[in-house]
């Protein structure tokens with residue numbers, strides 16, 4: 001396709017010319033960027049000219065941290081959020097049963113009995129008549145308790161005789177029979193659900209891709225395993241993979257992958273093996289994020305070491321030996337310190353430029369700002385988490401520590417490379433949620449007034465940079481992706497409004513006009 005976008009507001013990401021009026025693309029690449037008159041002259045007769053006043057055009061938005069195929073599965077789950085009765089939940093399950101092969105699990109999420117008019121907890125009998133041939137698991141909004149039907153109980157061995165798993169509870173009626181409500185049973189039941197087939201994974205990937213395009217996302221950095229890789233590779237072979245996927249794998253799969261010709265930093269411009277993914281700690285809400293000092297609300301703990309510095313270093317060296325680098329999950333401040341120490345240790349043995357990243361970096365130990373900068377390690381953050389986390393953080397860290405929590409402006413001021421993502425399916429893929437969180441630092445309801453630690457608010461350009469240029473650099477594709485200048489791949493996101501003219505509080509309602517990957521329009525607003 002040969003097209004020009006004119007009379008628009010274009011953020012190029014090119015330091016030499018950050019803003020322009022018009023852009024011209026041909027054969028999947030950017031040919032020219034500049035003033036309207038210049039671009040109209042440059043465009044050939046066959047070029048389609050799109051007049052897009054009042055919009056904002058940017059390099060394609062990249063979600064630099066998510067779980068792509070799993071997000072596709074999540075989209076298929078029965079959505080029970082905000083429903084107000086058991087009857088309403090039943091309607092949703094019934095609709096899913098009608099389009100699902102018998103024997104296949106139906107999974108739902110988000111129910112909350114406190115919103116119901118029923119004034120009781122749900123049970124298997126509420127599902128058995130509508131889904132006698134499908135095991136059903138409906139996950140409560142907390143993510144821990146599950147409401148299951150009789151086929152699911154049979155599959156999971158939850159019988160009158162069953163003993164509660166440690167730390168979990170099967171609710172029972174007066175006769176001792178399980179009711180179908182099980183607390184802390186989600187993980188246990190997920191283990192017995194058969195893994196999806198490659199065809200199911202491919203379908204999930206296509207669902208995720210459509211959702212990504214609808215929200216202006218042209219590329220993703222996805223943390224999954226070889227099963228998801230295979231599905232994406234099959235779609236690429238069929239010409240159906242349009243989104244660009246920087247795929248990461250756990251360290252124990254590096255050799256297996258290599259045996260199958262999947263090598264670190266290699267692949268195509270649609271799907272490549274980007275990095276090795278490691279875990280330094282757990283999560284904030286469960287008190288397993290690893291902290292330098294104890295939790296303010298739980299002084300008995302400093303969290304959980306998932307990998308020690310030595311264990312991490314060994315795995316980083318594996319990645320370096322294979323010519324790649326790593327992404328390390330670190331939420332607590334000590335986890336980040338450990339991740340940096342492990343990278344430092346490994347780099348002493350493996351010289352040469354690296355493009356490592358630490359994922360989340362939710363709380364920074366103040367001396368680590370300088371270490372990030374000195375080692376040129378990327379902070380890979382998900383601003384959208386702030387929407388739900390600010391109150392949790394205050395409780396768990398105390399206000400004093402919070403000053404270096406989600407401290408994106410401080411990171412930039414210290415010269416740290418910063419990139420952004422959504423962590424879907426933990427949060428939705430819509431990048432505007434993170435634009436809002438990074439620029440307004442408020443919950444969607446507008447609290448707190450003025451923003452949470454407002455000195456850490458980012459500008460639109462800083463936010464765009466974290467969604468475009470930095471993920472391209474991390475992928476070693478900064479010569480092709482992340483900016484709109486001649487010779488680059490024509491990946492573009494067209495926002496329906498000029499975001500630079502919107503107050504940050506209004507960003508949540510903004511829409512996508514078009515999504516373009518390699519010059520192909522993959523989404524257009526109806």
Ligand SMILES: [Zn+2]
Nearest residue numbers: 065066223423
């Ligand atoms: Zn994640």
